[in-house]
Amino acid sequence: MKERMSEELVAMRAAKELKDGDYCNLGIGIPQLCASFVPETVKVQTENGALGYGPLLSFADMEKLAQQPELIDELMETRDPDLSDAGARAFSPAPGMSFFDLLTSFAMIRSHRLTSILGGLQVSEKGDLAIHSTSDRDPYPQIGGSMDLAWGAKRVIVAMTHTAKDDTPKIVKRLSMPLSASQCVDLIITDLAVIEVTPEGLLLKEVAPDWTAEEVQSLTEATLILADDLKEVEL
Amino acid sequence: MKDKTCTAEEAISEVRDGYSIAINSWGLTGTPAYLLRALRACGAKDLTLYCNNFIPGISALEEIGLANLTGLLPQLKKVVSPFIGGRAFRNVLAEEEDIFEGRVQKGELEIETSSHGIYIERFLAGAMGSGGIYSPIGVDTVIEEGKEKRTIDGIEYVFQKPIRPDIGLVKAHRADRMGNLVYRGTSRASNPVVAMASKITIVEVFDIVETGELDPEMVVTPGIYVDRIVRIPEDDISSESKTNEVLKMIIKRRIEAEAAMSANPPQS
Incomplete structure (x- = not known):
């Protein structure tokens, strides 16, 4: 195949x-x-x-998070609860947004x-x-x-x-x-x-x-x- | 001017059995979780719920008391939403999904769905007092079933009725005492249209400022649309730090669920 x-x-x-x-x-x-x-x-x-928003925070990358659980805390600190896309994934701000x-x-x-x-x-x-x-x-x-x-x-x-x-x-x-x-x-x-x-x-x-x-x-x-x-x- | 601030219990006491309730619901962002809990506590039944996404609960949210639409299920007779069900999260939400599907199959819960654009247009029609809208979306699809079709200037449209909820539950970033509202980021979503279309609008905010403190250029929802303002306690479960705790829990559960899935893949 x-x-x-x-x-x-x-x-x-x-x-x-x-x-x-x-x-x-x-x-x-x-x-x-x-x-x-x-x-x-x-x-x-x-x-x-x-x-015009910035990159998504890597919440979706479960494999990576599973390997490096300390990343979860880091993500929580950078995450803005009022910035999320239609799939409820957090994104970062960008100029012109x-x-x-x-x-x-x-x-x-x-x-x-x-x-x-x-x-x-x-x-x-x-x-x-x-x-x-x-x-x-x-x-x-x-x-x-x-x-x-x-x-x-x-x-x-x-x-x-x-x-x-x-x-x-x-x-x-x-x-x-x-x-x-x-x-x-x-x-x-x-x-x-x-x-x-x-x-x-x-x-x-x-x-x-x-x-x-x-x-x-x-x-x-x-x-x-x-x-x-x-x-x-x-x- | 009359002070519109009150407790969640006082505000929710406006709800009667059989009422229609509209909320913004899009994950945790901009969802009036504090008022939803008060709605559950008041026990009103036979409600119709208008919401953007009806994802049958996430048990982690239930445990710490955040918005959980599965918890509201026994009080609902109808859900109107462009996105219903959590099939995408089937591996982590099987139990909630079964409760929901069981009620639908037994005929205890009526479901009405459409495209998201139509859903929002119907709120606009409600706010404007229009008799409905002719939408180009959904021609020849499941959406047009049982609805009037009309050709205008050579283009086909499907008729859609207005939405005019009895109660709108709204989440804003900040309010003044007159009910002028500002939002933040994507938590704005359908909160402004819910406020405009609903007969009674109840707002939850963490932050209430004195009248005159909001920049009028920044006000999105003028206070005329707001009947009640509820202040969320600072240490509430829906505060940022508590929400982060929940998200951590959800992520950890998803990691566990995915590990379990890959160790023991479902037979299909």
């Missing part, structure tokens, strides 16, 4: 899409990992009401001014996104800000694994999972490939090291169009 790209590499590749002066929002899952790779000239928004209430925050999210990097459960060949639930019978779908972020972004990048754990394709002809927002996805970045959603269909632009276009297609339900300049994923 060939090795796929790690989640960190997928996040690194996704962060490369962010350009100087961009504003972005990072969703739950692999997108959260992008925070470590976002250049300083890109401002990150969190839907609970902050823009701003705070606002949720009316302002969601108007911002729907302003088509933010690049939105989201996770995904399924993406269709038309760029329809399923992100909030695996089943129509879900008693409490976890929608959160995902529909607003998918609908209202300047550009939607989905960063996810190429298949489910059992190798079921997540890039499909038509969604079998509940729709979150239709025709919203611009770019799909997975542990196997970089795929652009175009009016003609899904354009395979990059493949993971050691993987061929045919192998990627065999794990993709939708038909992929090969880019003329198809290349290995550039990090």
Whole structure:
């Protein structure tokens, strides 16, 4: 079995899409990992009401904390209880940072001014996104800000694994999972490939090291169009 | 001018059975934990709770008395929230999750969910006295089920009703005696819209200053929206030092839980 790209590499590749002066929002899952790779000239928004904040404090790095328990005390001293992101992770301040209430925050999210990097459960060949639930019978779908972020972004990048754990394709002809927002996805970045959603269909632009276009297609339900300049994923 | 300060018990005595209550709830930041405890103590039942995130409790919080929405469960008949459930934390929260799911399955707890943007728009509609909003979010999704759809200038929208809670519980950083409020960092969140949309707004703060001491340019919620101001005791469990103790405990538990998980992975 060939090795796929790690989640960190997928996040690194996704962060490369962010350009100087961009504003972005990072969703739950692999997108959260992008925070470590976002250049300083890109401002990150969190839907609970902050823009342009500094690095996250490493609360999430449980492995490190498990090995060095004294770090927990240190984190508590540096932590400001009033600075936390939508995932309740503490962040540090940065020059130019701003705070606002949720009316302002969601108007911002729907302003088509933010690049939105989201996770995904399924993406269709038309760029329809399923992100909030695996089943129509879900008693409490976890929608959160995902529909607003998918609908209202300047550009939607989905960063996810190429298949489910059992190798079921997540890039499909038509969604079998509940729709979150239709025709919203611009770019799909997975542990196997970089795929652009175009009016003609899904354009395979990059493949993971050691993987061929045919192998990627065999794990993709939708038909992929090969880019003329198809290349290995550039990090 | 009438002094709006009172105790949590006095303020919460406004709550009646069957009332709807709105809070900001986003982890520990900006959540009115002190008033939530008073709400639990008052025992009012059949309540509808509007909250940003309904993550069924974290037992560590319960032990030291911080906001715990699982603890409030027996008093609730309905939860309206864009993010419900703690499946993401399943390994540490299995027990709370089961209590919550059990109530939903037995039909004892009604759940209403939507996108977070719609949730906030509905508060704005409530504050403005609008009859509702037509939102572009959720077209052709689970959100539009049973709701009016309308095409305006070629774009489809889904109708959403306003939210006008009976009581809003708000956490602010500082208040003056007139109820003018300033917030700090991301603890602002939905506190200002909750204050504007609610029929009665109760605020908890650590710091109450004399009228005139707040810079009017910095006031986010004008005092007209605030009916009661409750001062949180300095040594309260929701103070910074106590919160840090809880967080340490949570982190240590998560480390233990993850170690247990990796030693004994679940069969799936």
